[in-house]
Every structure is written in C-alpha cells, then in structure tokens.
Amino acid sequence: LVLLALMVMPLTLADYMQAIKNITFTNSSEDPSTVPRIITVTVTDGGNYSNTATTTVNVVAVNDAPVAAPVNVTGTEDTPLILGWSTFGVTDVDSPASSLGIKITQLPGEGKLQYLDGSTWKDVANNQTFSKADIDAGKLRFLPDANESGVNGYGGTGM
Structure with missing residues (x-):
C-alpha cells in the first residue's frame, strides 16, 4: 500500500x-x-x-456446514430399497466423509423409512439421525406401501 x-x-x-x-x-x-x-x-x-x-x-478456519442436495432414486414396486450414502447428496468441504451423518426431517407420505436394529427393521422417527457408516452398511431402507408406484418423498401420493 x-x-x-x-x-x-x-x-x-x-x-x-x-x-x-x-x-x-x-x-x-x-x-x-x-x-x-x-x-x-x-x-x-x-x-x-x-x-x-x-x-x-491470524486466520482461524471456520467449520462450514455440510450440504445435502436433492437426489432421485428408483426402486421396484413392492420391493424394499436400500438407501446408499449417494442417495442423500451430502458434501462437506472441511470434514472427513467418515464423520458425516444425516438427520431425517421429513418422512415419506407413502411407504416407510426403516433402519436395521440388529436383525430387526424398525420404522424411522422424525428427526432421527444416522451415520455415514450405518448407511454404507445398508442399514437404512425405503419400504413402499403395497401395490404403490410413482414419485414419493415430498409428501405426495404415490400412484
């Protein structure tokens, strides 16, 4: 200057x-x-x-919040769909992937989200959290209602 x-x-x-x-x-x-x-x-x-x-x-790094982007997945009618980590489109510029997780803030209108607890599938509750490790291990799934097909996940009715 x-x-x-x-x-x-x-x-x-x-x-x-x-x-x-x-x-x-x-x-x-x-x-x-x-x-x-x-x-x-x-x-x-x-x-x-x-x-x-x-x-x-002195510059101190700030912990930036992770970002989740909308992702569409396709499953088969009357068949549970295991949800993988890529299903949630999560990225974080300053945290290792192994430290990440998700929080379910809205449940589907048709069908259920379920998690594997030991050897039993249980319904997910609103605001329940899951680690990337659990999701990578195949412990989260979407169970469609019987004989339903179409788009789900935004509170709409399946066809």
Whole structure:
C-alpha cells in the first residue's frame, strides 16, 4: 500500500492514521493456512521514514456446514430399497466423509423409512439421525406401501 501526498494537498498525520486504520485483510480460502500474516507499515514524508509498525493477522478456519442436495432414486414396486450414502447428496468441504451423518426431517407420505436394529427393521422417527457408516452398511431402507408406484418423498401420493 502506497500513499502519495501531492504538494498541493499534503497529507496530515490524521490522514495517515485513518488510512492505516482502513487496511483490511480478506481470506477467501475454504482451508486457510495457519501461518500468521504479518503486515508492516512504514510512513515517509518524502525525506524521512517513520519507525516500522507491525501487525500480525491470524486466520482461524471456520467449520462450514455440510450440504445435502436433492437426489432421485428408483426402486421396484413392492420391493424394499436400500438407501446408499449417494442417495442423500451430502458434501462437506472441511470434514472427513467418515464423520458425516444425516438427520431425517421429513418422512415419506407413502411407504416407510426403516433402519436395521440388529436383525430387526424398525420404522424411522422424525428427526432421527444416522451415520455415514450405518448407511454404507445398508442399514437404512425405503419400504413402499403395497401395490404403490410413482414419485414419493415430498409428501405426495404415490400412484
């Protein structure tokens, strides 16, 4: 950053101080380095230099929330459909996949979501959570109502 004072309008000490206060640092990385950023400022009046002022900026990573994208899956009428991890379209830019999970916030209008508890399939409750490991192990399924076909998952009626 260079501030030039023109002879017709010299900068005052207050001008320099305000300019220095307005210096900002912006980080755009999703995975920032933890190396400290050092900002050094020296002021000159054209003939003499001031002492050096140094500021250190430490950037701390923020845990970004995971994102789930809508995904369509197709099953066979009257046949349970095991739901795999890709069914939920989950991504997270700053967490290992093994640490992820899902929370069921809306149950299907037709059919049931079920989870495998030991050797028994049980109905999923609203707001129940499941780990990626459980889903990868085939412990979550959609059980359609008998003789139903069509689109489901948004509270609509199957055909």
